[in-house]
Amino acid sequence: MTSPQEELLPGTRRALLHRIAVAQSEGRAPSLVAAVVRGGRMVWSGARTSVAGEVPDGDVQYRIGSITKTFTAVLVLRLRDEGLLDLADPLEKHLPGTGVGEVTLLDLLAHRAGLAAETPGPWWERTPGSLRPQLADVLGERPLVHPVGRRFHYSNPGYALLGALVEKLRGAPWEKVLRREVLEPLGLHRTTVDPVAPHAGGWAVHPWADVMRPEPLENLGVMAPAGQLWSTTDDLARFAAFLAAGDDRVLSAESVREMRTPAAPAEAADVADGYAYGLGLELRHQHGRALVGHTGSLPGFLACLTMGLADDVSAVVLANCTSGPAPFTVAADLVRIVAEAEPCLPAPWRPLREAGSAVLDLVGQWYWGTYAFGLRLSADGLLALEALSGKGRRSRFRLDGDGGWVGLEGYYAGEVLTPVRRPDGTVSHLDLGSFVFTRQPYEEGAPVPGGVDAEGWRGIL
Template identity: 80%
Template sequence: MTTSQEELLPGTRRALLHRIAVAQAEGRAPSLVAAVVRDGRAVWHGARTSVDGHAPDENVQYRIGSITKTFTAVLVLRLRDEGLLDLGDPLEKHLPGTGAGEATIAELLAHTGGLAAESPGPWWERTPGSLRPELADVLGEQPLLHPVGRRHHYSNPGYTLLGALVEELRGAPWEDVLRREILEPLGLCRTSAQPQAPHAGGWAVHPWADVMLPEPAEDLGRMAPAGQLWSTSGDLARFAAFLATGDDRVLSAESVREMRTPAAPAEAADVAEGASYGLGLQIQHRHGRLLVGHSGSLPGFLANLVISVADDVAAVVLANCTSGPVLSAVGADLVRIVAEAEPRIPGPWRPLREADPFVVELAGQWYWGTQAFALRVTADGLISLGPLSGNGRRSRFRPNGDGTWTGLEGYYAGELLRPVRRPDGAVSHLDLGSFVFTRQPYEEGAPVPGGVDPEGWRGIG
């Protein structure tokens, strides 16, 4: 992978190197490798190691643990986009007999399916997958610990079920489908289910002594869709760019945006930390910015991928130790360093290519009751509606092609905005989910629910 180190300023590069150097030294990681992505490509790569003269580069594989789940989620969204399933379908419809079939596919993606966090039996990450040859061995006799759909409870077996779903509907092993539908189209030639040289060895570092112990690298078998993959900082940089913008060869921009949208109720502790979960992606607020991505860990390895879509910056951090540096904090810091030192330069403002006079007529000030709102027509073909001052409900709206508009976010997400015209063709008011917006507050003659006092506005006397 070719990186463009010169695209970041020397001070930014030094700050990035300092951050990973502190993480490797204080976290006592045998090695740590990182990459930063901007404008869809890697613009910085750095590494630190305990072995003199042998720092890993962007082509050295590390095990990435649960970042594997994001790959599995992409495969499931592809099935949805092809019409082979609906996210609201119960698992039983496509994969009967699991004992967890009442959970929907969306609930499994968002870890709200009520399943246990881990597989019963010995620690699955450190034992051969051959000990769990069937789904029943992964799920155990009581796969559900919580009511389905009621709470977010992270579940590795849940993603095992999603991998089995992919195999059932594709008629091929999960690993083969992954390679054909994601790895090859995106050029992730150094991502694989089994380690391929050059790769790092996994180590456990003694908590109270500067000594190490090698960790086993087991094939997870049925649990592979939850955490099997090996990858590199170079490949994950490409994957991060895809998760930010989509790629029609794999998954559209609209579908990856759906993955990045919160889909699970947050636990109390998560609310305090500003964290939630989408469809195969973790979502968090750090340093005043929204970050999406995923962390990963398996014995001997830690991994983190994090993206700030608004800043157009992503970071990947990999280390070969069971515990030590907090890579989620490192990744967030790498994003922050670049975003603050070299903020994104917006593209030039450009007007609409063609202005629809019927849409332009809607622009300007509107009132919901006595609160003033502004409706703007933007060059991306959308309209936006929000309060002129202070906090309040705001949203962008997309055209439906029939003179109506559908809300895209916030309170008005999915709600219909309909301009209502008088017999002479002039706009009378806006109807937004039964709310009436008028050109003047409580405009006389407008169909304001409850009517308008015929004596009009008056003073206190």
Template identity: 70%
Template sequence: MTTPREELLPSTRRALLHRIALAQTEGRAPSLVAAVARDGELVWSGGRSMVDGHAPDENVQYRIGSITKTFTAVLVMRLRDEGVLDLGDSLEKHLPGTGVGEATIAELLSHTAGLAAETPGEWWERTPGSTRPELADVLGEQPFKHPAGRRFHYSNPGYTLLGSLVEALRGAPWEEVLRREVLEPLGLDRTGTQPRDPHAGGWAVHPWADVMAPEPVEDLGLMAPAGQLWSTTADLVRFAAFLVNGDDRVLGAESVREMRTPSAPAQAGDDRVYGLGVEIIRWSRGNLVGHGGSLPGFVAGLWASEVDGVAAAVFANCTSGPPVSAVAVDLVRIVTEAEPRIPEPWRPLPEVDQKALELAGPWYWGTQVVVLRLTADGGVELGPLAGAGRQARFRPNGDGTWTGLNGYYAGESLTAVRRSDGTVSHLDLGSFVFTRKPYDEAAPVPGGVDPQGWRGF
């Protein structure tokens, strides 16, 4: 008899509770709440509070700060998938007159546009959005700090521009578009731009004394697409499942995979890279994807394992204190190590493309042996027989060719070149020739093959 998927072992639940209790105590947070989901289903939630018997649960709203950026990125990707824009387009093409129009949409999504990290003037997170009524107030007179496309430099104004782009192309407020196109289809009923009871209040805890003061709650105005949202841990772990698997009502699997693909190199000493609206952490069991967030009075972290399908969200209602992103990573680790996913039973493919099956097995690029395998989604996978090396998945194009989806061969075309009698001569992959034996004299190997063949010394 197997353990139901919705239940965790008592020892695992205790380990999770211990981790958040330690975080709330050591981080001196007025309250801390967390939730864990597996394959999109909530399997555990817990909370701790300074008030005995009054711990928050997974349905209490907190501000999630910059996790809002991931939602904004989803809206932009939807526009791309509909053909309304291309990620390589300049901002000026769709939102003219900003003064930073040479930046591309991809650069804004990946924080590589070179824009300033913050707005000019007063601290935007702690002042009303009405003090910045125009994009010129958000960008200032010197919006660029670095040449566009040269380096990762996190930019809150960049996501304000993306929110304004969404509004311009949809002809509706960012908040309305987000609710209609993402929140409602995914069932994120407790996520929105304004708090609804029950919700936490934000606090500042004195760094050198156990006393605290309330933080103001401001409407961010134009900066809302960079950090306005309120949400619950239950909603966010459901959103994390979408970031891993996609949902055709919002974005398909290939598009969310593209969001999770690194777009900018890591900074020195950092184990994180950035994709399109999401952060990626490389760890022992593949990648973790998610985002952190903070606003005065609140910190939030959301992380999910691509391999294990386990996601964790952790919130606290203090300006600084517990490292909630690290805690969320720890919760994912606790579950994946204590209760690793039980593999699905092996099953044969439901149907087989016989021409693709003919290509399965070993091939040689020069003297290096690689293996082509068929995948359950109708594609193929090409990678080294053993050890490290270039590995990529390919989707079929329906005409006997495949397009690379990741790694070195992303976007490259794989073709099975056939002879006049229909037999396969070789594989052509971005000009690389793969043959059934090393330097096959019957194939068009670049540079030719020595007519004397292989020999000893």
């Protein structure tokens, strides 16, 4: 995966190296490795370490914790795309006897099932999975702590249930299904359930002294689908490219786009922090840009994969310490450095090959009441509605088979924009979910709800 470092300018590469050097030093991490992806390829990688002469590279494994959840979500979406399940299905339909069968698969993927955040008993991340051999052991006697579907509440046991679902429908262990259906097709040969040399050791650094001790490395058992995996910056760079564009051997571009769409009710604190959750992916805002990916941590390790899709820049950060550098903050900074220093060049403008008069009749200025809007036909064949004041509802629309245009985003997502024509074929007005758009504000003769005052426009009497 590694590409020539010269793909980024020397000043950009220096800024990236400086950022991870500060993170490793101030975060007191035994080692920290990072990579940047652009155009589907790794364009930079770097590492800092406390051990002279032993700088880790893109082939050294680190534990990635909850980034594992994204891999598990991909497996569930594959099952959906094959028609073996619907995300609206209750868990009981496919995995009976859990005691929480009323939760839907979508609830589990989006952390809105109301399940507890952690397992009962000793901390599952630092104890062997043999202490929790069954799903009942990770759910406990009180698995639900919130009403189902009402709020976002991150749940590790929820992803253990999804892993068990994959095993039930595939008839094979989760790790074997993952390797066969995701890791091998994408070439992620250094992503494994158990560590394979070369790999970093996990360390706890004393909070008040520059000393450290090793953390235990446990197999998580049935909790593995929530956080078991080990990986490398090279492999996660490939995985980031997949999550940005899809790969029909694994999951289509449409399905990975669905993973990146918010699916959980946001809490007030999450809204303030610019945080939302899709299907196995975290959605955040940092430095004024939208970022999608996942963070991960297990005792001894910190990890982050994040993607700035608008800038076509993704970053991976891995460290081998329990606490220290904030991996999301570092990864977001790497995205920002590249996006600001070397912004993407826009694609060349190209005209449509053809556009019929029936569509051209729709473009231009329209009014909803006294609000002015512009309707534009773009080279991708979509209609784009924008408020001319700069404030107001906006959406793009795709032509459907019945002559209407279906909204793709925002308030009008799923709503139909219908051109209404006069007997002579000219456009009278647009109907958008009962909203009437006319060529003039409150145009006489148009079916404006509430009617139009016959005395017309006038000043104050």
